[in-house]
Amino acid sequence: MFQFEKLSVNQILMFSEIVRDSSLLQKEFIEKSYLRHALNFEDTIEFLQELDLVEISEDRLTLKPKYRKFLERFKEAQKPVEIAKKFILNSLINKKTPFAEYLDKFFSHFHLKDKHYEFAPSVSERLEYSGLRNFLIDLEFLYLDSSETKYVIAEEHSFACNELIQQNQISPAEFLKIQHMKGEIGRAAELKIIEYERERLLQFPDMVEKIEHTALKNVAAG
Incomplete structure (x- = not known):
């Protein structure tokens, strides 16, 4: 299972800025540049590989078309962090990624209450999903309620959450x-x-x- 604990939006942003501005996409060069500013290079690049955004062959990085298109928008954007979070989130919840089964299991715990999707995890569930939870909080997809006992989907993402839940249910x-x-x-x-x-x-x-x-x-x- 991928270690979401070692992943952050800032790490992905830093990696994206470096490969966007670099004409040399040798892994060793990118790694050295990245590690001057951020941690967990291998985890960050593994995540992007799993999302089919980056490929490594003979120590050289290949940026997939979808990622290249994002980098172009990212460079010109007035609010690059918002664009990046949306792109990462959309890529993550894609059903074709290796994370799909784990995400399906996580979202199956959410239920609609007072117009919000929420999940009150047990102690074991907190441990199981802590890394993913923190990353989704980082993406502003969900947040902890005031009692810090429930995970709540941000209102602007309620529709996406509903879609994910409905896809996993049959009558x-x-x-x-x-x-x-x-x-x-x-x-x-x-x-x-x-x-x-x-x-x-x-x-x-x-x-x-x-x-x-x-x-x-x-x-x-x-």
Whole structure:
């Protein structure tokens, strides 16, 4: 599991500024420049790699088109930090990243209450999600309530949170439909196997009748 504890928005900003202004994208050179101003270079670059924004090959960095486009906007922006936070957040909650399952699990704990999505974690959940929580606070996606016992999604991100939660929920009817489809696929596969066995054993007529469809004979089978 990625160590979100070692990640911050400022680290990503520093890395972005360095690669944006550098004509030499050798990893060693970028790392030396970065470490003069920030910590956790390897964690920062690993995060960007996982988001498919940066690639490393033979000690050379390649900036992916999406990241290059961001860097152009970042350079000209009047409020670069806001642009960066939005870009990082949108990249992070993309369903195609390696973080998707962990994020899905985290957001599944949030429930709508008084027009806000909130999550009151147990002690073990606080430990499990502390790094991610702090990073999302850094991104201004969520905050701690006044009692510091609940995580609350910032109002401007409520819609995005709702989308994430809804994507991970299915109705009972949908669940039954999925189960039915699985059963149909299983039965079709079983019948294909039986037909194959019959054809293979046609040279032994006495054995054909002995092939039994166990799923029909015994409802507990399969």
